[in-house]
Amino acid sequence: MIILTGGAGFIGSCMLAALNEAGRSDILVVDSLGDGTKWKNIVGTSFVDIVDKAEFRERMAMEAFDDVDAVIHLGACSSTTETNADYLLDNNYRYSIDVAEFAMECGARFIYASSAATYGDGTRGYAESASGLRPLNMYGYSKLLFDDWVNAQGLQDSCVGLRFFNVFGPNEYHKGDMRSMVSKAFDQITATGRVQLFASNDPAYGDGEQVRDFVYVKDCCNVMLELLQRTDVNGLFNLGSGVATTWNDLIGAVFAAMNLEPAIDYIPMPSHLDRQYQNHTCADMSLLRSALPSMVVHPVSESVRDYVQNYLATTWPYFRTNS
Secondary structure (H helix, E strand, O other): OEEEEOOOOHHHHHHHHHHHHOOOOOEEEEOOOOOOOHHHHHOOOOOOEEEOHHHHHHHHHOOOOOOOOEEEEOOOOOOOOOOOHHHHHHHHHHHHHHHHHHHHHHOOEEEEEEEHHHHOOOOOOOOOOOOOOOOOOHHHHHHHHHHHHHHHOOOOOOOEEEEEOEEEOOOOHHHHHHOOHHHHHHHHHHHHOOEEEEOOOOOOOOOOOOEEOEEEHHHHHHHHHHHHHOOOOOEEEEEOOOOOEEHHHHHHHHHHHOOOOOOEEEEOOOHHHHOOOOOEOOOOOHHHHHHOOOOOOOOHHHHHHHHHHHHHOOOHHHHHOOO
16 A cells, blocks of 8 residues: 555645555545645546544554555645744654654655755755755755755665656645646636746846746656666756756746737736745755656756646646536
């Protein structure tokens, strides 16, 4: 059996579908569906059961599982603007310790989600070996704490941690303001024909010329599927595209996918984001590419086109309906 935490969320539900396509349906999904539309992410997928985090914690403590061969831990609060530090410590750090210890006791393959937010403003680089990292928000710190715990316990050679960069794609619709800019831009273009981007808060970057490493969720799932099989590959890895793309180019790709000319307005950056805004991220992908030389990361423009034309333009209305 595979245990998939966060299995109804964005990356988790896409991974659930990918596991199904790979022939696995013996999957326990750990997630809370709430009263929103997140449940729609798992419509059409196959799994054994779905339980919330509290029940899963109780069942882990009672060792109420048999034949667990893999634990994929994607469940976390991913909001970079969450300010409740105690909540993030429990939800992202202590809970992750519980899951990791359970996986090790089961002898299960353990893959967990870290984040590029651990790198802070990037002044120390974006290599997994970078030290002295200072995350810009509590979310990033909670992820760094768990990475450090894994290392302190000597588990880095027994599991895989993935520092996801800016992931976008299907099933992020329930995330509200935390959706990718691809999804938000599609809505803005549909409504007004234009897109709003934050003006630069750094003279080193022009408006819309800030850069991020954007990676498609489908590529991320393919990497995780390969890592499930490659038990000889362990450690902490970046998972991005390895390419720094400007916001202008990203939004240009959305307009192109919609067969429209770009029309962008630059607005002042909100004060609550100004001091924690990353103007440049780019994954050093050398370590993962060395471990998985066959891995494929599609160009951003190609991935945006697939997302816009095959999902946002077709299934997004279904997810938008709160019923």
